[in-house]
Amino acid sequence: MLEMLKQPWPWYVAGAGIGLIVPALLLLGNKHFGLSANFRHVCASCFPGNVKFFKYEWKKEIWNFVFVIGIIGGAFIATTLLADPNPVVVNPNLEASLKGYGITDYSSMVPKDIFSWEHLFTLRGLIMLVGGGFLVGFGSRYAGGCTSGHSIMGLSNLQWPSLVATMAFMVGGILMANFILPYILNL
Amino acid sequence: MQSNHTSATAPEPITIETNPDHEVRSLDTMCINESEQKHPAWYNVKYLLVGLWFGIVFVKAEVISWFRVQEMFHFQSFHMYGVIGTAVVVGAISVFLIKKFKLKTIHGEPIIFHPKQFNKGQIYGGLLFGLGWALTGACPGPLFAQIGTGVTVVLVVILSAIAGTWVYGYFRDKLPH
Numbered sequence: 001m002l003e004m005l006k007q008p009w010p011w012y013v014a015g016a017g018i019g020l021i022v023p024a025l026l027l028l029g030n031k032h033f034g035l036s037a038n039f040r041h042v043c044a045s046c047f048p049g050n051v052k053f054f055k056y057e058w059k060k061e062i063w064n065f066v067f068v069i070g071i072i073g074g075a076f077i078a079t080t081l082l083a084d085p086n087p088v089v090v091n092p093n094l095e096a097s098l099k100g101y102g103i104t105d106y107s108s109m110v111p112k113d114i115f116s117w118e119h120l121f122t123l124r125g126l127i128m129l130v131g132g133g134f135l136v137g138f139g140s141r142y143a144g145g146c147t148s149g150h151s152i153m154g155l156s157n158l159q160w161p162s163l164v165a166t167m168a169f170m171v172g173g174i175l176m177a178n179f180i181l182p183y184i185l186n187l
Numbered sequence: 188m189q190s191n192h193t194s195a196t197a198p199e200p201i202t203i204e205t206n207p208d209h210e211v212r213s214l215d216t217m218c219i220n221e222s223e224q225k226h227p228a229w230y231n232v233k234y235l236l237v238g239l240w241f242g243i244v245f246v247k248a249e250v251i252s253w254f255r256v257q258e259m260f261h262f263q264s265f266h267m268y269g270v271i272g273t274a275v276v277v278g279a280i281s282v283f284l285i286k287k288f289k290l291k292t293i294h295g296e297p298i299i300f301h302p303k304q305f306n307k308g309q310i311y312g313g314l315l316f317g318l319g320w321a322l323t324g325a326c327p328g329p330l331f332a333q334i335g336t337g338v339t340v341v342l343v344v345i346l347s348a349i350a351g352t353w354v355y356g357y358f359r360d361k362l363p364h
Contacts, residue, residue: 014248015273023281053356070238075335078246133344135319137351142312156278172317177260
């Protein structure tokens with residue numbers, strides 16, 4: 001049993017596991033699944049400035065911070081107790097093209113050839129980590145939610161604006177991955 | 188003449204009271220925490236447990252893997268599409284059942300849903316988010332999970348995302364919506 005859990009889980013198990021979070025949060029306390037809001041709660045609680053957007057009763061949203069702490073803890077459990085010792089298996093075409101950019105380390109969930117403290121202060125490290133993070137934060141708030149709030153919660157509730165947002169997420173991602181990222185990875 | 192919005196009539200207008208700017212709330216997925224009940228802080232442990240489950244699924248299904256996200260955007264793997272698709276189907280069935288049987292929370296509150304309003308931010312913001320998603324290989328949930336797997340440098344990504352959120356809030360009124 002434990003051996004089975006240590007293998008990478010198939011997509012349908014993971015999908016069902018994530019989908020069930022929607023009713024779990026609703027039934028446990030009327031909470032709508034969404035994670036990017038946490039960035040806003042941090043702004044509201046730590047440095048609201050004089051910005052109206054950050055003036056709200058963030059203490060009511062503490063549950064969302066607790067949820068995040070759980071995610072971090074769960075990820076820790078999965079990488080320690082349930083760790084799969086084998087590297088991530090990726091599509092050979094991707095592997096070949098990444099090799100051309102000097103990305104060969106598959107030991108972690110992220111390519112350590114970019115996502116590490118020693119590579120942070122390279123040009124591509126700064127663009128991908130700092131620039132990418134900025135876009136994720138700015139874009140998700142501008143769109144009114146991220147993959148969890150729109151693509152999972154919004155679509156589950158059959159909201160067409162969430163479908164628009166989800167398609168925009170995908171278009172942005174496809175553009176970046178196929179047409180822009182190759183130049184950045186070459187830096 | 189009675190308006191729907193008179194506060195004298197009952198439990199409906201919960202939407203407005205934490206932020207007087209109603210527009211802010213209606214545009215956004217957040218701030219829709221409808222629970223009016225006051226519980227001791229330790230009740231939040233239930234969300235910790237849901238989070239733990241979520242974190243484990245994230246890691247074990249490799250959803251938080253930068254490589255898997257690149258595969259998705261290059262159409263080289265079905266994995267991520269399968270995960271998101273199944274999640275939406277399971278979520279939609281759950282929401283349907285909750286609505287159909289008018290299920291209540293474990294504390295007996297009626298469960299409330301919100302229609303989302305369309306605005307252009309969902310397109311502009313969505314595109315920007317997508318660009319960032321392909322760079323970092325992670326949306327907000329997986330970013331937190333990556334910290335849990337020991338990739339501490341992702342803290343930089345999260346701090347940048349918080350900065351991005353703040354800058355959006357600052358310029359919000361000047362942006363097209």
